Amino acid sequence: MADFLQPQTLHAALEARAAHPDYLPIAGCTDVMVGFSHQAQPTGFIDLFGLAEIQGICADDGHISIGAATTYGDILKDPLVYESFPVLSEAIREIGAVQIQERGTLGGNLGTCSPVGDTLPVLLALDAQVHVASSKRGSRLVPINDFIVGYRKNALAEDELIVEIKMPLAPEGTQQYWRKVGTRRAQSISKLMMCVVGRLNGKDVEHIRIALGAVAAAPMRVEKTEAVLAGQALHEETILAAQDTLASEITPIDDVRSSAVYRKEVACNLLGRFLNDLGGA
Ligand SMILES: Cc1cc2nc3c(=O)[nH]c(=O)nc-3n(C[C@H](O)[C@H](O)[C@H](O)COP(=O)(O)OP(=O)(O)OC[C@H]3O[C@@H](n4cnc5c(N)ncnc54)[C@H](O)[C@@H]3O)c2cc1C
Structure with a gap:
């Protein structure tokens, strides 16, 4: 039976990630669950769903930041996102259906990094940056263009988690x-x-x-x-x-x-x- 960790802080999640590189981080589990029937199971899971420190949306310093574990449903409810990045709201509105939108997260779309991940072209066009962190090496901001490295492959290191996605506010007239x-x-x-x-x-x-x-x-x-x-x-x-x-x-x-x-x-x-x-x- 696989081990199941539910860290209550980002620090604990990053420690768990470093201590168990073979465990799979999960958020809404909407992608991971689909693989259960035909893929080898990891020895354990690190559950990030509902982890407050990587949830939510805020505006600062000319950017809007969306926590990796923020669900599509919560992003859709946020007027800040709709007003600044209507394309992100439009893309999310067509992801799966309401059930998937209530579980699926923006960080999960980046984690899977599928060629058909709907938010990824939007994040590319908006010049997003992916804030990732490790308990040993600290944080780094990776431009989305460098984060996506190939077929279902991203630039996340074995001990890193996605913390948030930052998007610069566009000048008037964009x-x-x-x-x-x-x-x-x-x-x-x-x-x-x-x-x-x-x-x-x-x-x-x-x-x-x-x-x-x-x-x-x-x-x-x-x-x-x-x-x-x-x-x-x-x-x-x-x-x-x-x-x-x-x-x-x-x-x-x-x-x-x-x-x-x-x-x-x-x-x-x-x-x-x-x-x-x-x-x-
Ligand atoms: C019925 C159905 C319909 C769907 N429709 C669409 C669609 O229309 N468009 C679309 O783009 N996708 C769709 N999906 C796929 C899926 O819902 C999305 O990719 C979603 O964003 C995944 O988010 P999640 O939180 O469920 O990720 P999970 O399944 O929990 O995780 C996905 C991957 O990301 C990694 N991960 C998650 N969070 C983090 C983190 N914070 N740090 C590091 N790694 C992390 C996990 O290890 C895993 O590799 C659909 C899925 C289903 C089942």
Whole structure:
């Protein structure tokens, strides 16, 4: 029978993590539970669900921070998040359904680091940083782009836990766009997701972040496509050039949910729509 630890403080959780690198941290358990039927069980679990120190949402120093063990349900209830990062609220509203939203956590989505993790393109486009901690080595802030390192793989060390996710507040005039393409509006694994965050100065693109999921082994920012747009006037030719670059930058696959051809075409169409909206915003 697996050991089950329920630390009551972050310090105790980090000590447990360092003492038992073979134990699996769990939060809402909505991802971990699915693996119970077909994956080898760890020797023990470190339960983080409800751990107050890594729950909750706060604003400080030009950022909004969301504790790793904050449930989607709690994030959705927070007006601060909706007002500052509507794309995060929109993405969360389509995760699973209400039951999953009441258990699943933002930290769990990062822990699993799936190519179809819906919050990950949003966090990439918002330039989030992941605050991680170890009892021996202290804390570090990892830019989300460096935190996601490959297929279901993140940069978390064996003795670290995710503590919170920090997102910088965007300057006035920044627009945000999100779309999840799936078979339904709920309980649907994404065929593709895209998040665009951008700001114009007159007609010129002053800031642009474009991130996608389900088009490569891991959620990704398409930096070559961003480079085509950065500093350029946003008109039809620029948008077409960005769509061309996007088509060569992503490497979707055929699988049970969709085809590579469909994913590529939809990604380019969505980019065109978002950029046109940004231009007309
Ligand atoms: C029916 C169903 C529908 C779903 N629909 C969607 C969907 O639409 N979109 C989507 O993106 N996902 C979906 N999921 C997947 C899942 O709900 C999310 O990935 C969720 O965010 C996982 O959070 P959790 O707290 O349950 O993580 P857990 O299952 O508890 O943990 C997941 C992983 O993260 C690690 N982990 C958790 N917290 C921490 C921490 N603080 N520090 C270090 N590691 C940690 C765990 O060790 C584990 O590896 C669905 C799952 C189910 C069962």
